[in-house]
Amino acid sequence: MLRFLLRRGAMLVATLLVASFAVYGALDLAPGSPIAALTGGRTPSPEVLAELNARYHLDDPFLVRYWNWLTAAVTGDLGQSIPLRENVSTLIGQRIGVTASLVALTSLIIVVGGVGLGLLGALRKGAVDTGVVLVSTVSAAMPSFAAAVVLQFLFGVRLGWLPVLGTGTGFADSLKHLVLPSLALAATSVALVTRVTRTAVREELDKEHVQTAVSRGLPWSSVVRRHVLRNAAIPITTVVGLTVASLIALSAVVETAFGLNGLGAYLVQAALNKDFAVVQGISLVLVVAFVVTNLLVDLAYALLDPRVALGSRAS
């Protein structure tokens, strides 16, 4: 297990190094100087240009700048947004809470809804199962932006139950503003988790060890908990982890659709405004979150199924 952890840890660091280099390098290659955004298209005098270049260290060689950016990033300093004259870390700090709570609420919906519906479908055959399959088929076909628009229309415009735009103030109000966005973000993933859970539980129910447990007279609930769910947990955890990781980037779409003041929506704005420091900073944060989530999935996988850690290759 320790070797497994070490190897995965080293892979994580290597991946992040290359990814950070790619993010920084790509935006560095972009045509147009960041100074142009600052001077608003006017040609600055050579002295001003030299002063600005010196202030933002634009004259240093690329590798030096990358190294400085990376070492500062490790300490939590992601540089400055040139057009906004504000620390990128501050800008991120103001918004990361919204995105984190959106992803957290969505994950909760995915786990509770997906596993619950999947179990229901697998254990109650007949009409209930058909209903579960129907619901999951419809919601699987709903991309997050499509679900966002449909939910906004149904619950916001038609029924007027929930707010459709904005972040809200205070805990209860903010939570209310997050309900529709997280439902929209969860739509496809709930369907996926439902399907995997239903199939995994069905397969497990047909296995001999379950029949043995039943014939030994164990109570049904404990058979389901200890013998069925325990084994079905492996594929379920994998799919939950993978879908939760995918939410991190998809949150940009939902945040934009619902006018939430989160990281993703801000990243899109920064990309449109060519605010490169912000794009670099948020991309790095999102990539770290994505890679770490994937690592946690692998760890959970290894904990649930010891064969994974013992085997030579996990992926």
Added chain:
Amino acid sequence: MSIPVPSGVQTGVAAEVLDPVAEVEATAVRGGLRRVRLGVLGWLSLVVVALAAVLAVVGPFVRPFDPDLSDLSFAYVGPYGSHLLGFDGQGRDLFSRLLVGARTTFLGAAFVAVVAVAVGSALAVTAAWFGGRVDRVVSAGLDVVFAFPGILLAVVAAAVFGAGLLSAGLALAVAYSPYVARVLRSAALRERAMAYVAALEVQGFGAWRLCLRHLLPNISGLVVAQGTILFGFAMVDLAAISFLGLGVQSPQADWGVMVSEGKTGLLQGYPMESLTAVLCIVVVVSAVSFLGDRLESAGKQAHR
């Protein structure tokens, strides 16, 4: 003395001489695609996809009205005379815009799928063919690209190259190629180990010819399945990127752009534009992903 082999000879014949078992397996794999059972839903999906494909080509020629002609006095007017679906917020004919919008949505996704499959299968076959260090380097590179979700890569690409369908499409193709490569690599590794490959190698066949004419055709079922699945993903992601304003640019008609443009109207109680565009996307994507699932399970069975 070398055995002369006509260039048209298929792998099965060459392998038969050496190993009848390999021959049987090779045919089973090759036949994979031909034995897909579609069923009613499958045929329905095929019809939907074919219709969308035709629309993508002829849409701009069969539209009843000019999709860009705006008359503000008709803004949000519902179905009216020959305007089957009425007008959007700028008084443009909605039905015409949907017909024209099929083009960027469909062809953009096709572009992404083709590029991703080409790059992914090239990487997969290279890794499987050479094995060892090459395989390790390719696999490590794929792991790094895996760290970038498609949408994030597309946003970065929009920041670097400017917003547009091309940069969004290329970014998605790069982000998807590891998924193709991973699936195809294991299939290619299995093929690589088969006797017919060794047989042809011994006969002096070059690596290029062997890979292109024998190895790749034998995993073509999986290649097509992966392409179809990615095509569905690409449609969704491209539409989402256009929805964000980073893909196809307004005022061009595109389903993703229409969902986003129609949102203003939707919030005021005129949902026609957004909802019809959503419906188009959902129907076509469901059809594509259904077909992809069918092809994939057929391909997997053939490779068992």
